[in-house]
Amino acid sequence: MKPPLLLCLPLLVAAAHHEPGAISTQPVAPAEGQALAQVSCAACHGTGRSDMSPRSNAPSFEVIVNKEGLTAETLAAWLRGAHNYPREMDFYLREPEVRALVDYMMTLRDPSYRRTPDW
Template sequence: MKASHFLVASAAIALAACQPSSGQETAEAGAQPMHSEGYALAQAACAGCHSIEPMGLSPNPQAPEFPVIANTPGLTRETLTNWLIEAHNYPEQMDFYLEQDEAEMLVVYMLTLQSEDFHPPY
């Protein structure tokens, strides 16, 4: 086999390995944009005060870390969405409003931070 044919064959094998092989992987990929948009929104609107990453402390010590919020006992998609939509529940420092779709994107991202073995960073 010529070297150029070997390179082409190797590239084809590598590309094939990156393709989803099941419907579940495809479904997970479909959820990815919402997760990514939620992360981007969190970076833009929340990261000035909150730690939005799986690990780390918030820049504002009074602002709970997103993983702490996400792992609050009893927290559900519905309770978090309702809290984010009800702007009158926000502390005074969080003087902004989220549209329904923005809240949903944020919730999708925040729920990815849930973990059965979560321990607060402090």
């Protein structure tokens, strides 16, 4: 009879190769992220190009994605942590939602975007 640890070894090896913080290489259609944004985010954030945020303390998606130095990876990391505060927002993003939002939000990047000092 094999010790229990050896029976779990294939699962442990597979788990070790998964990078929970990494962006999936599988692209998600930006339309999925846009739909999620309109349903789940638009009450606080401007979610489309040139949309104003309904809440002054919630930057628009366009402002967020045009922040200097922002990448898909840094945006995903920020999204994973920024909203997972149950007392403040009672809103959680699962990994597929993060991926969908990142894919959509990155479509709002504009090389000629004029940044303000606040963001």
